[in-house]
Amino acid sequence: MKFFTKSQSHPRKGSERSSNGKGDAVMTRTTADERQADVIVVGAGPAGATAAYHLAQTGLDVLLLEKTAFPREKVCGDGLTPRAVRQLTRMGIDIDAPGWIRNHGLRIVGGGHHLELHWPELSSFPDYGLVRTRYDFDEILTNQAQKVGARLHERTAVTGPVLDEATGRVIGVRARTVDDKGRRTGDETEFRAPVVVAADGVSARLALAMGWQKRDDRPMGVAVRTYYTSPRHDDDWMESWLELWDGKPGEGKLLPGYGWIFGVGDGTANVGLGILNTSSAFGKVDYKDVLRRWLLNTPEEWGFRDHNMVGEIRGAALPMGFNRKPHYQDGLLLVGDSGGMVNPFNGEGIAYAMESAVIAAEVITEALARPDGQQRELALSAYPRALDAAYGGYYTLGRLFARTIGNPHVMKYGTRYGLPRPLLMKFTLKLLANLTDPRGGDAMDRVINAMRKMAPAA
Numbered sequence: 001m002k003f004f005t006k007s008q009s010h011p012r013k014g015s016e017r018s019s020n021g022k023g024d025a026v027m028t029r030t031t032a033d034e035r036q037a038d039v040i041v042v043g044a045g046p047a048g049a050t051a052a053y054h055l056a057q058t059g060l061d062v063l064l065l066e067k068t069a070f071p072r073e074k075v076c077g078d079g080l081t082p083r084a085v086r087q088l089t090r091m092g093i094d095i096d097a098p099g100w101i102r103n104h105g106l107r108i109v110g111g112g113h114h115l116e117l118h119w120p121e122l123s124s125f126p127d128y129g130l131v132r133t134r135y136d137f138d139e140i141l142t143n144q145a146q147k148v149g150a151r152l153h154e155r156t157a158v159t160g161p162v163l164d165e166a167t168g169r170v171i172g173v174r175a176r177t178v179d180d181k182g183r184r185t186g187d188e189t190e191f192r193a194p195v196v197v198a199a200d201g202v203s204a205r206l207a208l209a210m211g212w213q214k215r216d217d218r219p220m221g222v223a224v225r226t227y228y229t230s231p232r233h234d235d236d237w238m239e240s241w242l243e244l245w246d247g248k249p250g251e252g253k254l255l256p257g258y259g260w261i262f263g264v265g266d267g268t269a270n271v272g273l274g275i276l277n278t279s280s281a282f283g284k285v286d287y288k289d290v291l292r293r294w295l296l297n298t299p300e301e302w303g304f305r306d307h308n309m310v311g312e313i314r315g316a317a318l319p320m321g322f323n324r325k326p327h328y329q330d331g332l333l334l335v336g337d338s339g340g341m342v343n344p345f346n347g348e349g350i351a352y353a354m355e356s357a358v359i360a361a362e363v364i365t366e367a368l369a370r371p372d373g374q375q376r377e378l379a380l381s382a383y384p385r386a387l388d389a390a391y392g393g394y395y396t397l398g399r400l401f402a403r404t405i406g407n408p409h410v411m412k413y414g415t416r417y418g419l420p421r422p423l424l425m426k427f428t429l430k431l432l433a434n435l436t437d438p439r440g441g442d443a444m445d446r447v448i449n450a451m452r453k454m455a456p457a458a
């Protein structure tokens with residue numbers, strides 16, 4: 001094993017299938033040295049790009065391996081709460097540039113009510129959210145990581161970990177180059193580093209290769225979305241629908257799931273719905289059909305009809321509440337979706353992907369400043385504890401919440417009687433979006449923080 005200290009760090013070199021920071025593939029040969037790094041990060045989504053940025057900032061040599069090439073479509077609602085905004089500004093992303101659409105808060109629709117709730121005013125988080133299409137969101141984050149020295153290899157699909165034969169420890173990854181359709185284009189190559197970060201999303205290929213299965217006693221969601229050309233493209237509220245009706249609201253058939261309408265600001269709106277596995281409809285309905293039937297019921301002038309659809313309806317799974325553990329073992333750390341970090345209260349995953357990446361980067365930086373061996377291992381073992389401290393209690397509450405709202409009667413009751421009560425809804429927004437001040441907050445913050453602390457870690 002080779003470990004590069006700050007002073008020994010590689011200068012950035014062109015490498016096979018590497019990118020020049022503008023998204024163009026640069027074809028050169030990779031030398032053995034270029035396949036060696038201090039840290040390998042697998043996957044350049046929000047988790048991987050953020051981890052690569054913070055690690056490279058400290059002077060570590062970081063290899064970021066991504067199976068696709070930017071820009072690329074990524075199935076998402078494109079909504080960013082103030083939690084995610086805080087991480088973006090921390091990375092120095094210019095959110096005043098064109099393409100970032102600000103919003104004031106959440107508009108909740110259900111039970112015959114429309115309620116607009118401003119994001120809370122807090123010292124820890126900004127009071128606005130953003131919408132930005134994932135078509136280039138991940139690329140912007142990755143470019144930022146490259147600017148501080150991370151080495152990106154696009155179209156490089158990781159196929160599994162490389163293990164030390166004696167210890168079983170992860171000492172690198174195997175990968176092969178692929179084309180836009182994921183078809184193999186080259187031989188398998190090994191990349192080596194003393195620490196590997198799995199940021200490969202819900203597929204969790206690396207974790208699975210280690211035998212780290214997902215836990216079925218944790219909530220899981222599935223969500224579908226598409227884009228429509230719509231006059232609602234510049235809405236400065238994120239809109240959430242608690243009831244989806246097939247037919248006239250209150251009279252037709254209540255459809256399963258919760259919907260959203262997020263204006264992307266480019267003439268289109270991102271519209272989608274999510275269903276939790278605590279719902280009896282999970283896995284038994286055609287989600288695309290449910291989306292269409294709900295939208296047929298929305299006003300014609302909003303444009304949510306097939307002839308205005310831009311691209312297909314596409315979906316993916318939402319792994320929630322720490323549904324995959326351990327988050328660290330044998331040289332491999334899980335960040336973001338690979339570790340099941342989507343918030344079970346609201347389906348938000350980007351902020352948690354970025355925050356877990358920050359925690360992982362801090363732990364790795366400390367670990368790599370120590371000699372290889374027991375002291376380094378001790379530093380790395382802090383990662384799962386730090387995650388539990390940050391989200392463990394909250395995700396346990398989220399699991400209970402997901403179970404409760406799986407019952408449609410509870411949800412119907414909550415919508416009817418909860419929505420007309422602004423104070424209760426203000427509390428609910430803070431709880432669901434995980435937006436409180438840890439110290440010096442208001443009474444609601446203190447109640448939520450106490451609940452979070454009292455709940456056992458997920």
Ligand SMILES: Cc1cc2nc3c(=O)[nH]c(=O)nc-3n(C[C@H](O)[C@H](O)[C@H](O)COP(=O)(O)OP(=O)(O)OC[C@H]3O[C@@H](n4cnc5c(N)ncnc54)[C@H](O)[C@@H]3O)c2cc1C
Nearest residue numbers: 043045046047067076077078079158201223336337349350
């Ligand atoms: C329909 C839908 C709507 C959603 N809406 C929102 C929302 O509005 N707001 C929000 O905060 N969250 C939302 N989420 C959740 C959010 O998309 C995820 O939580 C988030 O993308 C997780 O980031 P990540 O970096 O962990 O994983 P990903 O974003 O999945 O990134 C993983 C990266 O790893 C790459 N990769 C995978 N396997 C390999 C491999 N073997 N080798 C190399 N590279 C690999 C992938 O190409 C990808 O670039 C939504 C999810 C869905 C499905």
